[in-house]
Amino acid sequence: MVHIRFEGRSVDVVETQLGITTGMNDVTVKERVARHLDVNSDRLSAYIVDRRPSGDLIVRPEAVYG
Helix, strand or coil, X not given: CEEEEECCEEEEXXXXXXXXXXXXXXXXXXXXXXXXXXXXXXXXXXXXXEECCCCCEEEEEXXXXX
């Protein structure tokens, strides 16, 4: 499962629906997510791909503290 947090929205999508496979790098994952969201991939450049122990991915904005 890929959980996407983008501009106040949260979306869960199956990896196969995005064409994401095990071992893909973060840039490729963000390109696939951008295509799914129908936005330019540069809009996700500051986003983090968080790989969970379960195998799920979370694509989210970078957390800023302080």
